[in-house]
Amino acid sequence: MAQITLSDLAHTYASNGTTDSDFALKAMNHVWQEGGAYALLGPSGCGKTTLLNIISGLIMPSQGRVLFDGADVTNLPAEKRNIAQVFQFPVVYDTMTVRENLAFPLKNRGLTRAAVQARVGLIAGMIGLEDILDRKARGLTTDAKQKISLGRGMVRESVNAILFDEPLTVIDPHLKWELRTQLKSLHRELGHTMIYVTHDQIEALTFADTVVMMHEGRVLQMGTPESLFETPAHTFVGHFIGSPGMNFLDATIEGNTAVIDGQRISLNAHYRTALGHTQVGIRPEYVEFTAEEGLPVVIQHIEDVGHRRIVHALVGETPIAVSVQEGQPFDTSMNRVRFVPGKINIYSDSWRVQGEAF
Amino acid sequence: MAKIQNNRAWFLVLPVLVLVAFSAVIPLMTVVNYAFNDTFGNNQFFWNGLGWFEEMVRSERLHAALGRQMLFTGTILAIEVPLGIFIALNMPKKGFWASLCLVLMALPLLIPFNVVGTIWQIFCRVDIGLLGRFMAALGVDYNYTNDAFDAWVTLIVMDVWHWTSLVALLCYAGLQSIPEAYYQAARIDQANRWDIFRHIELPKMSGVLLIAVLLRFIDSFMIYTEPFVVTGGGPGNSTTFLSIDLVKMAIGQFDLGPAAAFSLMYFLVILLVSWVFYTVMVTRDSGEGT
Numbered sequence: 001m002a003q004i005t006l007s008d009l010a011h012t013y014a015s016n017g018t019t020d021s022d023f024a025l026k027a028m029n030h031v032w033q034e035g036g037a038y039a040l041l042g043p044s045g046c047g048k049t050t051l052l053n054i055i056s057g058l059i060m061p062s063q064g065r066v067l068f069d070g071a072d073v074t075n076l077p078a079e080k081r082n083i084a085q086v087f088q089f090p091v092v093y094d095t096m097t098v099r100e101n102l103a104f105p106l107k108n109r110g111l112t113r114a115a116v117q118a119r120v121g122l123i124a125g126m127i128g129l130e131d132i133l134d135r136k137a138r139g140l141t142t143d144a145k146q147k148i149s150l151g152r153g154m155v156r157e158s159v160n161a162i163l164f165d166e167p168l169t170v171i172d173p174h175l176k177w178e179l180r181t182q183l184k185s186l187h188r189e190l191g192h193t194m195i196y197v198t199h200d201q202i203e204a205l206t207f208a209d210t211v212v213m214m215h216e217g218r219v220l221q222m223g224t225p226e227s228l229f230e231t232p233a234h235t236f237v238g239h240f241i242g243s244p245g246m247n248f249l250d251a252t253i254e255g256n257t258a259v260i261d262g263q264r265i266s267l268n269a270h271y272r273t274a275l276g277h278t279q280v281g282i283r284p285e286y287v288e289f290t291a292e293e294g295l296p297v298v299i300q301h302i303e304d305v306g307h308r309r310i311v312h313a314l315v316g317e318t319p320i321a322v323s324v325q326e327g328q329p330f331d332t333s334m335n336r337v338r339f340v341p342g343k344i345n346i347y348s349d350s351w352r353v354q355g356e357a358f
Numbered sequence: 359m360a361k362i363q364n365n366r367a368w369f370l371v372l373p374v375l376v377l378v379a380f381s382a383v384i385p386l387m388t389v390v391n392y393a394f395n396d397t398f399g400n401n402q403f404f405w406n407g408l409g410w411f412e413e414m415v416r417s418e419r420l421h422a423a424l425g426r427q428m429l430f431t432g433t434i435l436a437i438e439v440p441l442g443i444f445i446a447l448n449m450p451k452k453g454f455w456a457s458l459c460l461v462l463m464a465l466p467l468l469i470p471f472n473v474v475g476t477i478w479q480i481f482c483r484v485d486i487g488l489l490g491r492f493m494a495a496l497g498v499d500y501n502y503t504n505d506a507f508d509a510w511v512t513l514i515v516m517d518v519w520h521w522t523s524l525v526a527l528l529c530y531a532g533l534q535s536i537p538e539a540y541y542q543a544a545r546i547d548q549a550n551r552w553d554i555f556r557h558i559e560l561p562k563m564s565g566v567l568l569i570a571v572l573l574r575f576i577d578s579f580m581i582y583t584e585p586f587v588v589t590g591g592g593p594g595n596s597t598t599f600l601s602i603d604l605v606k607m608a609i610g611q612f613d614l615g616p617a618a619a620f621s622l623m624y625f626l627v628i629l630l631v632s633w634v635f636y637t638v639m640v641t642r643d644s645g646e647g648t
Binding site: 085 | 537
């Protein structure tokens with residue numbers, strides 16, 4: 001287990017990247033705590049796998065340093081870093097049995113027979129591979145193969161970190177849930193530093209203590225699942241997290257009021273007159289329909305997703321989504337919306353602005 | 359809805375039947391005819407039963423040719439398969455050099471068989487050939503026209519030169535299909551070079567490798583043109599392989615009956631080996647799962 005420090009780290013796949021857009025990963029400084037469960041979340045091509053491979057040593061960064069517990073490992077290759085990594089598609093050694101697959105990384109490190117057996121037995125029990133331990137890996141289902149990959153990733157006791165690169169992509173949906181829960185409890189039991197790359201917000205939010213939200217090679221926000229939901233640092237985070245994502249409405253901010261489409265809304269905090277393009281951000285979950293007060297809306301269509309309805313409406317020209325829980329009042333006379341006070345975020349040029357208390 | 363029965367649809371198969379009959383069945387049947395009959399010309403045939411087959415199975419001449427054939431096929435497989443794998447493993451993976459290697463490797467495969475024979479026949483001649491003269495200048499007593507061992511070496515080197523590329527290219531294709539993640543996982547598992555070969559590369563190559571071995575087996579087991587051009591089966595009978603012997607028997611001596619029985623058995627042996635390979639390949643694939 002180790003604390004991982006990324007110091008002025010950046011990476012470009014071009015031979016000599018100069019402009020900002022050449023960099024798959026823009027300069028970043030982060031410290032990742034020992035024993036933490038981290039999720040790297042972002043859309044395809046945002047640089048999350050690049051960052052993961054830099055940490056594991058499969059890619060040498062163009063600039064900056066990677067430190068494990070303060071020791072510089074930037075120039076160490078993957079095999080010397082003592083990390084484990086699980087890939088998107090199952091990697092199993094077809095010629096070996098499941099048991100041999102799990103034992104392979106331990107054997108290569110010269111563990112005694114007894115130690116290997118004990119560890120393999122423990123991990124196989126944890127992820128439910130006991131029944132097939134003596135079968136050949138060839139011919140197993142994709143699910144089982146990916147379980148073997150996960151097992152091989154977790155079998156080593158003293159690793160600095162375990163890295164997962166979208167490991168559940170190939171798993172059946174019903175098993176996904178089960179494995180995700182297992183991973184979470186394994187993290188609790190084993191206590192390893194774990195970094196989990198995914199583009200699936202549910203996976204990230206359920207697995208990680210700290211979610212690292214990435215976009216276009218930049219870390220936009222690093223925080224608890226709750227903070228990403230409640231106070232997205234960037235409009236992209238607001239859009240990406242949540243289903244549907246956060247609503248953004250152009251507004252002018254004057255102290256503790258926001259003016260949207262000529263309507264005044266009072267805010268819970270005081271903002272210095274923000275420059276640039278200012279927006280109000282509000283989650284669909286924190287918008288309520290009312291009959292008298294609030295912003296007038298024109299309802300476009302309603303999606304019923306079972307336990308709630310999602311109402312798509314227009315405020316002036318701007319679309320807004322409203323999540324109406326079961327049992328919440330909603331009828332045709334209600335054509336205005338109000339925002340739950342304290343749940344409103346203010347953005348200036350896409351970045352969140354912190355308000356000051358009165 | 360009632361199923362419509364219309365047996366006239368069988369007529370649609372007729373063109374294929376005619377084509378196959380003329381291209382394969384009828385020629386084969388004439389051979390079968392010769393194999394079970396004796397003839398003294400004038401298209402008069404006398405039933406001979408299994409006589410020719412019995413004669414051929416007991417023929418020491420055929421045994422010797424079969425022995426030479428198996429030695430030759432075994433030797434070239436033992437050289438070409440490991441060499442082809444070795445070359446494939448060491449070829450550049452991508453970029454200009456990869457393309458260049460592929461083109462250079464493919465060249466020997468594009469040369470017509472008797473041109474290959476002619477090239478080596480001249481190249482190795484002691485009087486005018488580059489290699490022959492060079493060996494003589496080095497003081498090596500090399501002459502493929504009167505030394506059986508030299509003739510064998512020449513034929514084996516020629517076959518290796520001609521066909522190793524095929525094995526290498528097939529293995530290369532197999533290697534290219536291995537996802538990068540396998541190598542990355544192996545690095546992280548601290549696998550050594552042998553383990554990577556044994557547990558990643560070889561299993562992933564095994565399908566194409568089996569095809570390569572099958573193709574090389576069939577081709578070398580039927581080899582005729584190149585040794586015929588280079589040594590003509592000599593010196594003596596030392597490089598007379600099955601095909602060469604068959605042609606000598608059928609066209610040289612005009613022993614059509616024994617030659618026909620010989621060719622049928624020859625054909626069945628190749629069919630049998632191909633079937634074994636096919637069965638192995640199919641059962642292997644069905645064990646693969648998803």
